[in-house]
Amino acid sequence: MKRTSQFFVFVFITGLALTSCEKESKSIASLDYEIQVSEDDAIATDIFDDVINDVEFLETVFSLKSAAAVVCRTVDREWKADTLYLTITYNGECENEVYNRTRTRSGQINVKQFNGPRFMPGATRKITFNNYYMNDVKVEGEHTIISQGYNEDSTAITYLVNVNNGSLTFEDGVVVTRNAEKTRLHYFGENRYDLSDDYWIINGTSTGTNFQGNSYSRTISNLKALKTCVHFVSGTVTLNINDEAPVMLNYGEGGCDDKAWVSKHGESKEIILREKRNKNRK
Numbered sequence: 543m544k545r546t547s548q549f550f551v552f553v554f555i556t557g558l559a560l561t562s563c564e565k566e567s568k569s570i571a572s573l574d575y576e577i578q579v580s581e582d583d584a585i586a587t588d589i590f591d592d593v594i595n596d597v598e599f600l601e602t603v604f605s606l607k608s609a610a611a612v613v614c615r616t617v618d619r620e621w622k623a624d625t626l627y628l629t630i631t632y633n634g635e636c637e638n639e640v641y642n643r644t645r646t647r648s649g650q651i652n653v654k655q656f657n658g659p660r661f662m663p664g665a666t667r668k669i670t671f672n673n674y675y676m677n678d679v680k681v682e683g684e685h686t687i688i689s690q691g692y693n694e695d696s697t698a699i700t701y702l703v704n705v706n707n708g709s710l711t712f713e714d715g716v717v718v719t720r721n722a723e724k725t726r727l728h729y730f731g732e733n734r735y736d737l738s739d740d741y742w743i744i745n746g747t748s749t750g751t752n753f754q755g756n757s758y759s760r761t762i763s764n765l766k767a768l769k770t771c772v773h774f775v776s777g778t779v780t781l782n783i784n785d786e787a788p789v790m791l792n793y794g795e796g797g798c799d800d801k802a803w804v805s806k807h808g809e810s811k812e813i814i815l816r817e818k819r820n821k822n823r824k
Contacts, residue, residue: 576781576789577813580804582753583760583781584791585819586710586718588773589676591744592645593669593685594703594726595769597653600630601660602737614647628653634675649674661699663691677818683708683720698729705748712753712819722748724762742767744777753819758783771798773815 634648
């Protein structure tokens, strides 16, 4: 009888151990998946934001009435009544580096600007694309940027940014979609016409489908971008995929590097941010 009891105790303990290992294995596997999702989400965010960054760069250049800094693209400007139309054409044959960010672009970005200069409250820009690629990723959709004007001490300007029917098509045919509503605070450095010491704080939400076709929603909290850094330097993105528990992507505490942290269910792992998606990913 005693041996029988011991046998059942042994089986029970072994079962608990196996169950624990199985749960741990599932947790690790799940986190690995979320790391992939977070990495791809970071790349997608970088590509979408790059559009606005380059448009703002070109607007600053032309506000100085000098195109000396414009390389690898031409810009056509046309006024129709009170509306300015910009057509930015990229030659796709060279890589240009602007403030430590290297990008290969081809195709066209079209900008329609109305309701006054871009710093004035209510000024609106609509950005669309014509066969436009960034780092071999096709970008589509419409960005609407509405100025809210300067803050009280004129050190920053707030923009409302809406992304409608946004999509990215990667080289392997994977499509990521996005609709977004964000606020983008542009803080100026000492020289209003030198973007190198400017920074941005971004908050908002977005929805869409990820690289595996799963629905997601995102909450963006105080993402900080510097012109001199390739990736965001601080802030978080909380991802909800289907009905699963949320995963958080944390960009850190302000360091200009390629590191971030992914966490879920109390488990956290450091990752290295990339500029291109792994084409061999399943």
